[in-house]
Amino acid sequence: DTWISTQKKIHSQLSLPVYPLQENRQFGSKMTDSKYFTTTKKGEIFELKAELNSDKKEKKKEAVKKVIASMTVGKDVSALFPDVVNCMQTDNLELKKLVYLYLMNYAKSQPDMAIMAVNTFVKDCEDPNPLIRALAVRTMGCIRVDKITEYLCEPLRKCLKDEDPYVRKTAAVCVAKLHDINAQLVEDQGFLDTLKDLISDSNPMVVANAVAALSEIAESHPNSNLLDLNPQTINKLLTALNECTEWGQIFILDCLANYTPRDDRESQSICERVTPRLSHANSAVVLSAVKVLMKFMEMLPKDLDYYGTLLKKLAPPLVTLLSAEPELQYVALRNINLIVQRRPEILKHEMKVFFVKYNDPIYVKLEKLDIMIRLASQANIAQVLAELKEYATEVDVDFVRKAVRAIGRCAIKVEQSAERCVSTLLDLIQTKVNYVVQEAIVVIKDIFRKYPNKYESVIATLCENLDSLDEPEARAAMIWIVGEYAERIDNADELLESFLEGFHDESTQVQLQLLTAIVKLFLKKPTETQELVQQVLSLATQDSDNPDLRDRGYIYWRLLSTDPVAAKEVVLAEKPLISEETDLIEPTLLEELICHIGTLASVYHKPPSAFVEGSRGVQHKRLPGSAGSGESVESPDPGAAATETPPAVIPSQGDLLGDLLNLDLTPTTTTGPPPPTTSGMQMGAMDLLSGGLDSLMGDESEPLGGDIGGNPAMGAAFGAAPATMPASFNAPGSGGLDDLFDLGGGVGMPMGALNPPKAVWLPAMKAKGLEISGVFVRRAGVIQMEMTLTNKAMSVMTDFAIQFNRNSFGLAPAGPLQILTPLSPNQSIEPLNNLQVAVKNNIDVFYFSCQYPISMLFVEDGKMERQVFLATWKDIPNDNESQFQIKDCHLNSDAASNKLQSSNIFTIAKRTVEGQDMLYQSMKLTNGIWVLAELRVQAGNPNYTVSSISLKCRAPEVSQCVFQNYEAVLKN
Amino acid sequence: MIGGLFIYNHKGEVLISRVYRDDIGGPLNGVMILLDAFRVNVIHARQQVRSPVTNIARTSFLHVKRSNIWLAAATKQNVNATMVFEFLYKMCDVMAAYFGKISEENVKNNFVLIYELLDEILDFGYPQNSETGALKTFITQQGIKSQTKEEQSQITSQVTGQIGWRREGIKYRRNELFLDVLESVNLLMSPQGQVLSAHVSGRVVMKSYLSGMPECKFGMNDKIVIDKQGKGGGSEDVAKSGKQSIAIDDCTFHQCVRLSKFDTERSISFIPPDGDYELMRYRTTKDIILPFRVIPLVREVGRTRLEVKVVIKSNFKSSLLAQKIEVRIPTPLTTSGVQLICMKGKAKYKASENAIVWKVKRMAGMKESQISAEIELLPTNDKKKWARPPISMNFEVPFAPSGLKVRYLKVFEPKLNYSDHDVIKWVRYIGRSGIYETRC
DSSP: OOHHHHHHHSOOOOOOOOHHHHHHHHTTTTTTTGGGOOOTTHHHHHHHHHHHTTTTTHHHHHHHHHHHHHTTTTTOOOOGHHHHHHHSSOOHHHHHHHHHHHHHHHHHOHHHHGGGGHHHHHHHHTSSSSHHHHHHHHHHHHHHHHHHHHHHHHHHHHHHSSSHHHHHHHHHHHHHHHHHHHHHHHHHHHHHHHHHHHOOOSSHHHHHHHHHHHHHHHHHOSSOOSOOOOHHHHHHHHHHHHOOOOOHHHHHHHHHTTOOOOSHHHHHHHHHGGGGGGGSSHHHHHHHHHHHHHHHTTTTTTTTTTHHHHHHHHHHHHHTTTTOOOHHHHHHHHHHHHHHHHHHGGGOOOOOGGGTTTTTHHHHHHHHHHHHHHHTTTHHHHHHHHHHHHTTTTOOOOHHHHHHHHHOOOOOHOOHHHHHHHHHHHHHTTTOOOHHHHHHHHHHHHHHHSSTTTTTTEEEEEEHHHHGGOOOHHHHHHHHHHHHHHGOTTTHHHHHHHTTTTGGGSSSSHHHHHHHHHHHHHHHHHHTHHHHHHHHHHHHHHSOOOOHHHHHHHHHHHHHOHHHHHHHHHHHHOOOOOSOSSSSSOOOHHHHHHHTTTBBBHHTTTGGGTTTTTTTTTOOOOOOOTTTTHHHHHHHOOOOOHHOOOOOOOOOOOHHHHHHHHHHHOOOOSSOOOOOOOOGGGGHHHHHHHHHHHHHTTTTOOOOHHHTOOOHHHHHHHHHHEEEEEESSSSSOSHHHHHHHHGGGTTOOOOOOOOOOOEEEGGGGGGGGGGEEEEEETTTTEEEEEEEEEOOSSOOOOOOEEEEOOTTTTTOOSSSSOEEEEEOOOOTTTTEEEEEEEOOOOOOOOEEEEEGGGGGGGTTTTOOOOOHHHHHHHOOGGGGEEEEOOOOOOOOOHHHHHHHHHHHOEEEEEEEEEEEEEEEEEBBTTTTTHHHEEEEEOOOOOOOOEEEEEEEEGGGHHHHHHHHHHHHHHHH | OOOOOEOOOOOEEHHHHHEEGGTTIIIIIIIIHHHHHHHHIIIIIOOOOOOOOOOEEEEEEEEEEEEEEEEEEEEEEOBBHHHHHHHHHHHHHHHHHHHOOOOHHHHHHHHHHHHHHHHHHHHEEHHHHHHHHHHHHHHHHSSTTTTOHHHHHHHHHHSSSSTTTTOOOOOSSSSSEEEEEEEEEEEOOTTTTTEEEEEEEEEEEEEEOSSSEEEEEEEEEEEHHHHHHHHHEEEEEHHHHTTOOOOOOEEEEOOTBBBHHHHHOEEEEOOSSSEEEEEEEEEEESSSOOSSSEEEEEETTTTTTEEEEEEEEOOSOOOOOOEEEEEEEEEEEEEEEEEOOOSSSSEEGGGGEEEEEEEEEEEEEEEEEEEEEEEEEOOOOOOOOEEEEEEEEEEEESSOTTTOOEEEEEEEESSSSSSGGGGGEEEEEEEEEEEEOOOO
8 A cells, every 4th residue: 555565675775875976076176275284384474474465366265274274273373463354355255254263363362453354344244145244243243352342233233133034143142242242232232122022033043042142141140130031932932942943942942941930830831842852853952851841840730640641751762862972871871860869750660771781981881870770679679780790890990899889789779689789799709809899898888787787797708808908998898897896706806906007007087987996896895905995096196187086086085084884875876777879969959950951060960150160150040849839839030940049148267166165165153162073184094094994894983073083183283284385377277276185184395494484464363263374485486375374263174275366477276266256356456466365164265365576477587688688678669668766775786686696587788888887687477578677786986886777578567566576686 | 152162183183173252261372271181181091081071170071082083162151061962963964964084184174164164053152053955055165156146045044944954946857765764773681591671773764855845744653653543443453553563662853853743643744854864763672573692602611711602593584684794702811712613604713802703694584503612711810700791793684673664655745746656765674783792
């Protein structure tokens, strides 16, 4: 009945020729163009210049081609600008296009000369040939020179209303170009309204380009109602969708995705008109359609028949994307990963299509693996496991690791499969391939956590591989296992001790894990492991500069010393179960990413604000509320969804700190002498542990706290403990606070005889019994704040901490907390070298301020080169010079120089003019400010007299302080 | 949108560089730095390409590779990545349609043309009409001086119009249609002969030489259509045709096909482009005819010897002939010698490819053939086991493994006086192996 039976023939040729022969000839004749790439000889520019100015058209054209070729390979041919522009007036369209190409590249660097081209552009915009009109307006928009932009407005206005659709669609894009150069101009000229009108154009491509241009402009004006999407415009867009090019369909679908329908009925009717796009050959059309559907589906009630139909319709096109080219597969897989997280039901039966093919590029393989795990369920787990086992023997290391990890994740996700997974992992460990073993151990740790007391029989096998583990994650996992099951591993202490030897070379992850594991071990087998736990605690707290490690160390230490029973409860507490799904994207981010399906955001799995600069794309998109909630139905403004989410208010650091300090305060309402309790760190370590041990061992002794606190010597020792506060400008992340903790331990620096006298900074009256006196000194290049804290109250003070307020030279204790809530809003009246300090203990926070001598800030390398000195002196404006008189100072120049040298004030040169010695000196402050000085010493009788000083500095504020310092040093 | 488009040769030298947006570094210097960044980080990267999307210096590069030419699009914005890749492929198609294979030589020879094309098909980074048929009417490298006003407006209306893929006024003395059903059948089979996954991805490729603006309607044995028709007609029909219908998992169409009509009526109607085009792609997973079955047998004899026996069985009508059969049996890297015996065709051990390649020119249906190999291995201390890559197969058969049949292709041209009967139509089915693997 059909034509096939009558006319069926097999045609002999299998592959069809890609292009007809005559065209081959046509472009074959151009086989000479590649020669332009090879010109490298000298004098080339000069030659080109001559050729460009040739009378012969052909020669001219050849020359312009050479110029373009040079431009492409990165040579600077901007010198030829006038000559090339001269070729612009031509009937030859090919030549014209080449000249335009040149112009687009170089106009910005030669704005004045680019003006020469304007006339031709304006003329071309009036050309009878629509192709030339469009070419002119297209090119003009690409020339980012302000002066030219002005001339562009009139031609653009005409072109937007041109009778030819080709010109209009080009002009529509040109509005976006112009907006990028000068947004204000576009608004003032009313181009935005004209662009909006083009959405109703009769030509689908004009509509599509107008939509693209408007969407882009709207992105940089998040609050404007530029893309006024309402049911009428949506209808227009949906009509154009059926008629325009594949690219136009993408622009329109991407724009539609920003719309929030008023109710579920509108939502459904849009979905119905978008679904046919799922059969388009262009993957981008398909994915953009999926984006619209995924978003609008949120509004459909789940019991609606159509909802189910839609879900079913989504699966096949997504699977089809996997037969596209590998790059598209990759983008599709990244998106499917999101879709599966949001709506797992769509692809739950499609596991097989995600099986890895041997020849897939690695990036496709890795992504497929991710999705396989997400889709794994009891129904398909056998197949999945068989596949994963297969993959674990492949070549690519990353892929194999991920496959091994995936097996572990299957075990956690599908309980029924756990046993098979574990035995598969054990098989893999037997291969002894190093990275396979390590990866397997990491996942087995998670399996232990998920199913406690089920698979511990494998521990022995794991322990055999201890030596081959060289990656931190695997070592940490193994240590965790040993610690967790210490009571079942006979030589747990030996195993852990072996790790302890190289404690400081381990990564933080391993150190933390080792600390915890040994504490666990100690709590389980206290008798044999006492030494080990002391060792690890002292390694963690004393020899490490990692604050996390130290904090954890101290916590354990205190916990063990104050209440070992509680320690047991805390450290060996029942762990919360780990979740089945890992690597899930956080829900709000996932929602945002769903709104960006198909785009780079969906490939990176990051919001656009994470990788797009400037205002574009910073607004967060959100899925519309579901139909049940009724929110979106009531929402009167469809644009609102795209623009809300104000940035969260992040409290300023200062406030945070204030809270932190207040947080720890114990109520000060205690009356009478409180029982002398104290914390572990005021004790000798041995003392403490023995106490802890006693109660651990079930000794009948008193509660630990009382026992230890009863030691009167400790309290006394603490009463007036000298403390040294090394403060550093670089604040290496820790130090200050922790050093304070060392207070009770008596680790303070020995007080030398050189110490200047301390001044009382905080009288006891003001600080509920705490008196602080102190002094600043500079020793061996380090600024130190030496303080004596005296407890004049009746009760013991603990929990000391210190903070400095923001100060002129950025002085800070080397601790993570650096700035305090401002004490005095009126800082300007205070001397520069004023330092506001807060000291905290268990009673309150006390604020005081003290002054440090500025000489403390003079650094050791403050000696300037003569030449530099001269130049700098001249360079600093005279306004910055301050003169001071020094009275009653009888020193000769050498003596003065020596004295000053000890405070890091360096004499660079000396000059004698009319019996007056001039000393030129320099000093450098810790924050890099240089101060230059000219010191005059009168050779009077009978003694020399230092008479006056001129100081020059780029920051003249410091001059006063520096002068005071001079006076202090010289007169001392 | 796309900020710039670059073409590199395999050495990383820039052949074409077109900047569309200022944000990717402004003219000249900034762009040169970007060009370098891509070369250093991707083209010259020591590792295998880990992703076709790379973010360097807050700029995203999306690239594809054709033979040893790299095409890269750079952007600073959150572009539609799918669209960019589709565009890059389209760009390759357009270039191929103009000057054949995309090679360094061809790109250099046609660089002026490429710039002209890039100016036309990408405006401010937005893809514009990229149908070769339309482009060839006005991007000719010949200048357009000679065009009349009518011709000009015809061009612009085609480029922007609803039927951008076809121009008016085409005339042929003989109206002819060629239709190829090209299928590639993919298989992954376990050593025990269990089908792990199998699917057919097919394409309907047409070549039409028809006058005027013909309206075409294409019909095939799609299960949904046949079932629907069956409901209307007698039950006999259902029984008769239902057996032959196939379930299509999914299909996609050339942009000439009216998608909304397919969505509602499942009918495929279109105004075809002139010349070559791909009308549709489809995918099936049910009731696939697997033309060959591969039965592998690998035995490790001691540590230095491997015995391999592979049997292939053809599974189609004995009157049909399969061609270009090739079986590729991977061998371990430590292979030192191979001895081969095969019943049919020629077999060779190719050391450079680490595989035994067995070629058979022709094989009829319902036959079987086998090869046995003895592989000598060098003794090693390597603990790592040989990964045993799957045995793969290539072939070509003169039928559609999915079972797809063309039922009709009707042509109507209301304005010109030729009818459906006057059109000469040709149809052909070719089934080829896609990734056809059996694990061993």
